[in-house]
Amino acid sequence: MGRTISRRELVRIAGLGVAGLARGAGAAARPPRVRGRVGLAPLPPGAGGGPLDPAAAERALSAALVACTGLATARDAVEALFLPEDIVGVKVNSIAGPGMSPRVELVSALAGLLHQRGIPSHRIIVFDRSSRELARSRFPVRRDDGDWLCYGIDNDYDREPTASGQIGSCFARLVSTTCSALVSFGVVKDHDLAGVSAGLKNLYGLIHNPNKYHDHNCDPYVADVLNHPFVKGKLRLVVLDGVTAQCHGGPAYRPDAVWPLGLIAASTDPVAADAWAWKVIDAERQRKGMPSLEAAGRPPRFLATAARYGLGVADPAGIVEVRA
């Protein structure tokens, strides 16, 4: 790793953490989780499928954050969710390449808000399974410099597996050791086995052996990853790039199944965010005359399991969509 945290800085961070606990916990020591609430903000695709306007991306992301937290400003939302001492890992889903990965402009906008919270560039780490996949999806791979760091796990996993429910996996050290806070920054797309790949399936990229856990529509395994202390204790926010979405053929990019959803979704309830994604994917499939995910044999069963674990709201009746 290029930029490392100095001993002095580490001591300072640890000291601040202890001080925070001692004063009864600061804002983000117990980050707010608004169960069932999904914030939505409009953001149409760039002209001709080109890059987003950075200012528009920032406005949309900010609006989604305000909508999902109910706080007055995006700055308030980020202050409530993160501490200046945090090392924030932003897990993006870049497996499908540039056609169906989170847009760099949106990730950059999130990094901007984290900067405003006082989190320096080298403590914002945008990552995925491999640097190559990130680069292919137009992320600027760098272990030093820039407004945020960006690199792949690239086989840097824990040496020993840990268990959670049915899974036994080595977690990325970025997650188990380096980061104190996580953001799952996904897309809104169909997945051939899981049903939906949004904020939760994205978390499969944190473990070394996701191929072992695709039976039974990835249930209970996706919920088990979310329920692992490394994740449950650190995941503060889910952001979904729904500028365009994909209703069939995932996880690969299928241009014929992509439609302009024109929304950014954010939620502090990771289960609710995915439940919302399921709803919009099924609505688009219905519009196109395709069977629902349930009828196609791939309902995202892991959502009900995650709800049963107490990790969020999966029941559509309990989801509150707040539009900016």
Added chain:
Amino acid sequence: MGSLSRRQLAVATCAGAAAALLPRRSKAASPTVGAPVPPDELPAREASWYKKLPDSRVECQLCPRGCQVADAERGGCGVRENRGGVYNTLVHSLACTVHLDPIEKKPFFHVLPGSQALSYATAGCNVECKFCQNWEISQFRPEQVAATYLPPEALAKIARNNGVPLLSATYSEPVVFWEYVRDTAIEGRKLGIRSTVVSNGYIQEKPLKEVLPSLVAMKVDLKAFSERFYKDVVRGELKPVLKSIEAIKASGTWLEIVVLLLPELNDSEAEVRTLSRWVKTTLGAEVPVHFTRFHPTYRLTNLPPTPLDSLERAWQIAKAEGLAFAYLGNVPGHAGESTVCPGCGGQLIRRVGFQVMENRLTKGRCPSCARAIPGVWS
């Protein structure tokens, strides 16, 4: 003087590197040479057993899981990937482990006793045993472990050049690199090297039967005799494994069975007795069955090693049920490691650990009573 292509040079280099490693002995399967290969540089080669489905999907027809895999995804084994509707093996010729082992380590007790086997493996497995001794290669994807490009002809040449009579696909799970096993066996045979396989037997009938004629022996890990154990501890199924074992026996390829006994999970008297009876009635009394000792590892570090009492009880049950060649494993120096003539009771092959201390077999027969002992002896 002819020039070498880049690929030939790489092969020669790898072969040399692997050959240089041959004198090394290691109890554990560990990466030998090379470094992890990035995913898009893995040596993709179209798989031999799959069918295409609509929508660029494929159905794997190698193991009973029958994974249906969407474009850009991998099967449960982690080493086969759908690329645009074509299913590829990513591990053909990508060896992550190459060692020279005594054949007794596999264990084969009725195959050329005292011989060495050039043993090789790739990353990946089609099940997930919570007690896996080699999980650091079997439970990882090929880009996650150090490996080297070592094609079948190079493996066969290494064996021949070092006077090694056997090749053995082992350590992780040969089913997931079945094309590599097949091609290595074919290349080995050209040079007079015979091939063995150490497997979980979780494979479909067609690929198994296509490769069996190229193998001299196959050892199957029968991990328990209950579907519940296979479901909960192995994440596989018992029934297809039993079918494979029957097919191997019927094919004439030499068969040995290993049962790793785990305290309280699969070592009950009833289960061992049922298993022994099934072996005798279905396969015959002369198929060797090895009961081996578990040591805590991977996801079962909470269990103790198998008590010796439990192993000895299983050994006695198997013999009482009429199995002629019941053995114990991972208990060096125990009488259960040695081969005894079922005719006269005389000791034929005395072993300590993986070493053959004495071999009294004469042309495959007991020198005292002339009883024929089944196996591959020459």
